[in-house]
Amino acid sequence: MPQAKAAVIRSDLDIVIARTLARDTAKELGFGAIDQARIATAVSELARNIFLYAGTGSVTVRGIEQNARKGIEIVCEDQGPGIADIELAMRDGYTTSRGMGMGLPGAKRLMDEFVIETQQNVGTTITCRKWRAS
Amino acid sequence: MNSLRIPILKVGDVLIASIQVALHDASAVQFKDDLLQKIHDTKARGVIIDLTAIDVVDSFIGRMIADIAAMSGLMGARVVLTGLQPAVAITLVELGLELTGVLTALNLEKGLAMMQSQADQTEENSDATG
Numbered sequence: 001m002p003q004a005k006a007a008v009i010r011s012d013l014d015i016v017i018a019r020t021l022a023r024d025t026a027k028e029l030g031f032g033a034i035d036q037a038r039i040a041t042a043v044s045e046l047a048r049n050i051f052l053y054a055g056t057g058s059v060t061v062r063g064i065e066q067n068a069r070k071g072i073e074i075v076c077e078d079q080g081p082g083i084a085d086i087e088l089a090m091r092d093g094y095t096t097s098r099g100m101g102m103g104l105p106g107a108k109r110l111m112d113e114f115v116i117e118t119q120q121n122v123g124t125t126i127t128c129r130k131w132r133a134s
Numbered sequence: 135m136n137s138l139r140i141p142i143l144k145v146g147d148v149l150i151a152s153i154q155v156a157l158h159d160a161s162a163v164q165f166k167d168d169l170l171q172k173i174h175d176t177k178a179r180g181v182i183i184d185l186t187a188i189d190v191v192d193s194f195i196g197r198m199i200a201d202i203a204a205m206s207g208l209m210g211a212r213v214v215l216t217g218l219q220p221a222v223a224i225t226l227v228e229l230g231l232e233l234t235g236v237l238t239a240l241n242l243e244k245g246l247a248m249m250q251s252q253a254d255q256t257e258e259n260s261d262a263t264g
């Protein structure tokens with residue numbers, strides 16, 4: 001099992017670095033091309049949110065195993081403003097930045113598990129997982 | 135910061151841009167601006183954006199493509215996307231971005247042919263009315 005690897009998010013260049021890290025790790029873990037694209041795209045959305053709303057943060061990627069299932073876990077963390085209303089933020093089309101409001105709900109659709117922990121003025125941690133089809 | 139430029143080629147009255155590297159946000163915005171300027175300067179009637187080498191299209195790049203298509207349309211140039219990888223097409227739809235209204239073709243050659251046949255149709259139509 002490859003070790004956890006992290007990418008620091010500070011600029012839009014780091015978004016590309018984070019999603020490349022996620023894709024490479026997914027490939028290493030045996031995910032197929034379509035799942036690699038799903039995982040890389042979800043990470044791109046979450047990393048961009050960190051950059052846009054918190055300024056800085058990190059994306060950590062690691063292989064996981066549970067009941068003989070293999071998968072990938074991605075933790076996106078920031079110490080930004082937090083999300084005031086998670087239910088609203090998860091709605092398709094909801095945005096506070098004239099975006100498309102697609103990042104969070106889209107990333108959730110692309111992954112198998114998706115958990116948001118957030119506290120206003122403390123930060124946001126989003127943990128998501130995808131399992132390999134066996 | 136220097137963002138790298140995507141080369142835009144002119145073939146007849148069609149512009150062709152083949153995106154060969156992962157676009158970060160600033161270079162994507164630069165590309166949009168360059169392309170619209172070039173449509174204006176060359177009076178191009180069509181634009182082909184080849185994405186064969188692109189393995190991730192997220193909401194930011196997706197929106198940029200939709201914007202380019204809408205803005206080019208206003209300037210009288212039709213946009214055809216070519217070379218979309220199957221994994222990218224699937225991911226775009228699952229993400230919720232279907233790029234409805236953006237024309238696509240399997241590869242550059244088919245994209246050019248599509249451009250040509252539409253140009254012919256437009257000519258026929260204007261012949262009929264004029």
Ligand SMILES: Nc1ncnc2c1ncn2[C@@H]1O[C@H](COP(=O)(O)OP(=O)(O)OP(=O)(O)O)[C@@H](O)[C@H]1O
Pocket residue numbers: 045049050053054078080081082083089090094095096097098099100101102103104105124193194
């Ligand atoms: N890490 C974060 N910290 C604080 N707020 C966040 C964070 N991530 C998302 N949000 C809030 O949730 C809203 C919805 O996020 P989402 O990614 O779905 O859409 P968006 O970023 O506005 O647009 P898009 O991603 O389509 O460009 C954001 O507008 C923002 O208010």
Ligand SMILES: [Mg+2]
Pocket residue numbers: 045048049099102103104
């Ligand atoms: Mg977003």
